[in-house]
Amino acid sequence: MNPQSPPKNPSYCIGLMSGTSTDAVDGVLADLAAHPIRLLAQASLPLPLPLRDEFLALNAPGPNELHRSAMAANALADCQAAVVQSLLAQAGLSAQDILVLGTHGQTVRHAPDAGYTVQINAPARLAERCGIATVADFRSRDVAAGGQGAPLVPAFHAACFGTRGGRAVLNLGGIANLTLLESPVRGFDTGPANMLMDAWAQTHLGQPFDQDGQWAASGCCQPALLASMLAEPWFARLPPKSTGRDLFSLGWLHAHLEKFTHQGTPFAPADVQATLLELSVRSIADALQRHAHHVQTVLACGGGALNQAFMARLGRALAPVALRTTADEGVPVQAVEALAFAWLAHAWLQGRAACLPEVTGARHATIAGCLYPA
Structure with a gap:
């Protein structure tokens, strides 16, 4: 300048x-x-x-x-x-x-x-x-x-929302990441948030995302498919860790789907979407339980915080941890x-x-x- x-x-x-x-x-x-x-x-x-x-x-x-x-x-x-x-x-x-x-x-x-x-x-x-x-x-x-090189935002989250402990910020973008508001601040990716759901919606609905999770809500989670995806070794890695499309791509999803197609049990697209929503929810809840079990309040932000079905299911999975949004702290989720x-x-x-x-x-x-x- x-x-x-x-x-x-x-x-x-x-x-x-x-x-x-x-x-x-x-x-x-x-x-x-x-x-x-x-x-x-x-x-x-x-x-x-x-x-x-x-x-x-x-x-x-x-x-x-x-x-x-x-x-x-x-x-x-x-x-x-x-x-x-x-x-x-x-x-x-x-x-x-x-x-x-x-x-x-x-x-x-x-x-x-x-x-x-x-x-x-x-x-x-x-x-x-x-x-x-x-x-x-x-x-x-x-x-x-x-x-x-990721996540980048925990230092900002700490500066913006404080570090009095017992709270975490959950960014629900393409990938989900958690910031633990404590001293020293910690943070890590938990896995996919919207990325796979968006890709599946674009493939089958021709839309960039599943509005309010309505399509996912019309399907049924498939436990066997969910178990196969949750067996991904990355989920078991200890923080610090980060991820992206290099791992959680449509190719990764299709590799799991093909296991069941070969067995003669293909899934309806809406059921896959419901299972992808559950994958995001479960991987977030599991990460919180394993690595941040002392957290009492989670502040969600990002596009996923506007997905009503996602937030409702996540709130149930995290209970008794309280799920709120950063808007409650004066910062719009987007x-x-x-x-x-x-x-x-x-x-x-x-x-x-x-x-x-x-x-x-x-x-x-x-x-x-x-x-x-x-």
Whole structure:
């Protein structure tokens, strides 16, 4: 940034997120100096279907990947820039009012055990389009330090919701992850949340997701299929751990379904959806019981917190643990992740380590991200 032209509001920051659900770019503009953090604007832009399909295709090897990834990154930056402009317009602000912008990008490969993670992004293009200093590439340094590079948000959850103990934040995005609000803060992925349900709904309904879990509610959970999926060795791993489409893909689901097809017992699509919902619920409840049995209250956020069938079933599975949402704490469920990346970008400027070894398993804490000046 030009040191002669500091932002008029040095605590106004923007965060952008497009998660493993691969459905939209979510953005927030927030005043990070306010206590509690004050949201000034919130916006979401659905990803164009061809771009969404391209991101999903890039999760697997294919032809001309380098060129396709670069073009997808540019297209994503253009979507992100549109969200930024919407945020500024809502708040009646200009780029000169914003201290920094944080952008996660779109994960297409996550293989920390092999020493890498890939988020498609074009932060230089975004900084050029928006005229705002941009922080991106939040995971790589932690992976370089031997960590999982995920989950990224527990330090923010602790800053936003406190660490008085007995509480956890549960993000229900494509993947579910838990943050234990204690000192030191801990967090880990629990497995799929919406990702497999969304993929199955798109395959069989031609819709991006199962609205309110209505389709899942019309089916019946199949115990044998559920047991087969819960036998996945990843679930038994101890934290720190993270996961994504590299493991929990449609191919993974079809491999389990084929066991029963060969036995002459194919399942109705609605029954598979009901079983996928139960898989998400059970894997979350099991993780909480194994690794956080002292938790008394769970604050849910992310798109899954809007799925009525999912939340109702999860509430029953977690009882007597109380299931609430971050909205009860003043933070809309769809704003939490984007807000986290505004906070992470601000943490970079302050030189504050936000990737925590207790969460990721890295050798030491690291400052997350790289800066692209305006």
